[in-house]
Amino acid sequence: MSIVVGEVIAVTGIRISLRIFEDSSQETIFYEGVKYRGVSIREHISIQRGFIDIVCLVEGEFLDEKKLEAEAESTQYIRKVDVRPIGYIVDNKFFEGVKYMPMIRDKASLISERMVGKIYGTEGKTSFCIGTMLKENVPINLPWARIFNSHLGIFGNTGSGKSNTLAKLYTTLFDEKYQALKEKSKFVIIDFNGEYTEDQILPAADKQITVLDSKKGKDKFLIEAAHFWDVETLSLLFQATTNTQQPFLRRVLSGKERFKDVPLKRYVEKVFERVFSTGEAKSDALDLSREIARMIDCDPLEDHLKGIVYFTKDKYFKHGNSTYYNSNGTGFEQSIKPLIDEHVNLNAIDQFSELILRCYLQLCSDVVFGYAQYEHIQPVLARAKSSIAALRNVLEIVDVPPPPHLLHVISLKRCKNEIKKILPLLIAKNFYTNHKDSENLKSPPTSTLHLIIDEAHNILSEQSTREHEIWKDYRLELFEEIIKEGRKYGVYLTLSSQRPADISPTIVSQIHNFFIHRLVNERDLMLLDNTISTLDTNSKALIPTLAKGCCVVTGTAFDLPMILKIDPLLKQHRPSSDDVNLQELWALPIA
Known part of the structure; x- marks a missing residue:
């Protein structure tokens, strides 16, 4: 038996007005051991239309006056509420959407808290619970399969509880599905603030933690050589211009691939032979040769090159010992080749140094043949040397990396800002490309990759002015490709940010499900209003006033938007982002 509290007095479009009976204004009602919530804003009411129960949400209430004819001066006040239909119940099962509308004088009844849980949750289907309904305090079981099979957005101002929500989501997932996830899915957290490097989500012993440090270089991210020796990657790392510097880098890589079986020492020897056996010597080639000698740490060769003079008028090289270097090659064969054969050893050179060396050798060769001008290419070499110096402490190039862990946390807290811009792109590209290649011919995919980016506005912003436009365009294009095309390969993004407006609208519009904490900007x-079709007006109006830990949950995985209060994690499992307790910090010591 239901508790009747009112009746329909007006139906205008999808707006329904109810007259509430005088004795139906209690806050909470217990009936036959079942708890019901009274009639108030954002509460739920059922309207009986035959065998159908139309579920409505209370959106407003007001008092209406009624003059009594018997007593001219007497006024009776009638409580009325406006409600909006959100679905209907048939055979004790809820269906979302407006299909039926009531008629005048239809009765309105209260809905039990258990039925509210069925409306919003997945009672009996899953036990995945991270919090309770804000008003009803009813635990809600979320459809975990539909949540993690989508792109997620967790947004909220600093201190609103978004880090706890992110950690709670994945902590609950691993608590319930840990064994099933092994060998089938990989989770990568790009952690800008070092909030997940201890026992968050999983115990530290059960996950891989890589703390990157721009200065000390203790931990390093292992990147495949195939991904590093890539013209797009190098062009962006070194901010190469499209018309001159990018084709130069392409020649560097094509030369490396074409002569991959030729020792690097022989390549050095061949370039020096071109420089000092040409019929028309180039002064820029001599300067580059001296720089190459310094790079390969060959003091005898460096000392010899210092003695070579370039004669501008007749364009030839001559050493102080009267040795000429011309097209017959005798000067090179007698003076330079023996020094290279005896003193140059490049067997132990790392791939970072090899890249810079190959760039200088290629430029030296291009200058001799007239393929490039020194002043056009030199800026990209300067940037390359600077970038490599920064990357050397945080990257290690390997041919075949070890198998990834179930959960890999990559902390960028100790990295410089320039590294924080570069590394997430390389990391995401590395994982995405590998997973895409492994799943390219499989439909549906047999494994999944979940990229979790905390403080996502740091790398997905369109507003940044500290980087080259080419770099910014490619960075956004990569993540836009992941969020647009990743689903078919089983790649999903989870983005957490305190400034969603800074993130590319293309990326936000492709997110399927949202957990929105307090936002006031x-x-x-406006961005949420323009990009989230499932966010209703009333839920949006609550966002600026949400309490800490509360969020609006909406998206394709949910029939209706709902307000959840996320359960707080224990201190040892919470992300390292707690507020400072000033009362404790500034407390005077007890005498």
Whole structure:
């Protein structure tokens, strides 16, 4: 038996007005051991239309006056509420959407808290619970399969509880599905603030933690050589211009591939032979040769090159010992080749140094043949040397990396800002490309990759002015490709940010499900309004006033938007982002 509290008095479009009976204004009602919530804003009411129960949400209430004819001066006040239909119940099962509308005088009844849980949750289907409904305090079981089979957005101002929500989602997932996830899925957290490097989500012993440090270089991210020796990657790392510097880098890589079986020492020897056996000597080639001698740490060769003079008028090289270097090659064969054969050893050179060396050798060869001008290419070499110096402490190039762990946390807390811009791109590209190649011919995919980016506005912003436009375009294009095309390969993004308006609108519009904490900036609210089709007006109006830990949950995995209060994690499992307790910090010592 239901508790009747009112009746329909008006139906206008999808707006329904109810008259509430005088004795139906209690806050909470217990009936036959079942708890019901009274009639108030954002509560749920059922309207009986035959054998159908139309479920409505209370959106407003007001008092109406009624003059009594018997007593001219007497006024009776009638409580009325406006409700909006959100679905209907048939055979004790809820269906979302407006299909039936009531008629005048249809009765309105309260809905039990258990039925509210069925409306919003997945009672009896899953036990995946991370919190309770804010008003009803009813635990809600979320459809975990539909949540993690989608791109997620967790947004909220600093201190609103978004880090706890992110950690709670994945902590609950691993608590319930740990054994099933092994060998089938990989989770990668790009952690800008070092919040997940201890026992968060999984115990530290059960996950791989890589703490990158721009200065000390203790831990390093292992990147495949095939991904590093890539013209797009190098062009972006070194901010190469499209028309001159990028084709130069392409020649460097094509030469490496074409002569991969030729020792690097022989390549050095061949370039020096071109420089000092040409019929028309180039002064820039001499300067580059001296720089190459310094790079390969060959003091005898460096000392010899210092004695070579370039004669501008007749364009030839001559050493102080009267040795000429011309097209007959005798000067090179007698003076330079023996020094290279005896003193140059490049067997132990790392791949970073090899890249810079190959760039200088290629430029030296291009200058001799007239393929490039020194002043056009030199800027990209300067940037390359600077970038390699920064990357050397955080990257290690390997041919075949070890198998990835189930959960890999990569902390960028100790990295410089320039590294924080570069590394997430390389990391995401590395994991995405490998997974894409492994799943390319499989439909549906047999494994999944979940990229979790905390403070995502750091790398997905369109507003940044500290980087080259080419770099920014490619960075956004990569993540836009992942969020657009990743689903078919089983790649999913989880983005957490305190400034969603800074993130590319293309990326935000492709997110399927949202956990939205308190946001007060008008640009952030406008972005959500323009990109989230499932966010209703009332839920949006609550966002600026949400309490800490509360969030609006909406998206394709949920029939209706709902307000959840996320359960707080224990201190040892919470992300390292707690507020400072100033009362404790500034407390005077007890005498």
